[in-house]
Amino acid sequence: MWYKTLTKNSWEVCKQCGKRFFIDLNEGTGIKYCSKECSKKARKDAQYKATNTWHKRNRKRLSDYQKRRKKMQRIKALKLIGNKCIVCNTTKNILFHEVYGKLHTVTYDYILKNYKDFVSMCKYHHQTLHTFAKNREKYLELENMFAD
Ligand SMILES: [Zn+2]
Numbered sequence: 281m282w283y284k285t286l287t288k289n290s291w292e293v294c295k296q297c298g299k300r301f302f303i304d305l306n307e308g309t310g311i312k313y314c315s316k317e318c319s320k321k322a323r324k325d326a327q328y329k330a331t332n333t334w335h336k337r338n339r340k341r342l343s344d345y346q347k348r349r350k351k352m353q354r355i356k357a358l359k360l361i362g363n364k365c366i367v368c369n370t371t372k373n374i375l376f377h378e379v380y381g382k383l384h385t386v387t388y389d390y391i392l393k394n395y396k397d398f399v400s401m402c403k404y405h406h407q408t409l410h411t412f413a414k415n416r417e418k419y420l421e422l423e424n425m426f427a428d
């Protein structure tokens with residue numbers, strides 16, 4: 281009878297391409313995809329998503345590690361070079377200034393390796409120094425201030 285075949289069969293929507301397809305419930309339920317291609321593609325997509333989240337998580341873990349490492353290096357540098365601004369003695373916002381360096385966007389690896397060439401300065405005085413540094417005379421004046 282025609283309605284018997286109707287109840288045995290079911291329309292499903294393919295989870296991959298959204299196409300409606302007909303499944304024979306005699307062959308089993310739980311078919312999610314209209315074709316082998318779609319089920320293959322879905323498996324690939326799931327795999328891609330999984331590796332993607334893994335990479336994301338891993339990247340975060342790596343940056344956490346780098347942050348931790350930087351923190352440790354900073355503590356080390358503060359111990360080696362000093363934790364006080366050589367001008368005002370504050371311990372806040374300490375930066376490391378390479379005394380004879382020119383451009384000094386340097387890494388902590390570099391600072392720790394050459395720590396003898398660095399002095400600790402607060403953000404304010406460091407900025408002041410670099411402003412003064414453009415003016416040679418004033419810079420020397422400031423350098424003399426640091427001498428004792
Ligand atoms: Zn499909």
Ligand SMILES: [Zn+2]
Pocket residue numbers: 365366367368369370401402403404405406
């Ligand atoms: Zn200062």
Ligand SMILES: [Zn+2]
Pocket residue numbers: 376377378384406410
């Ligand atoms: Zn500097």
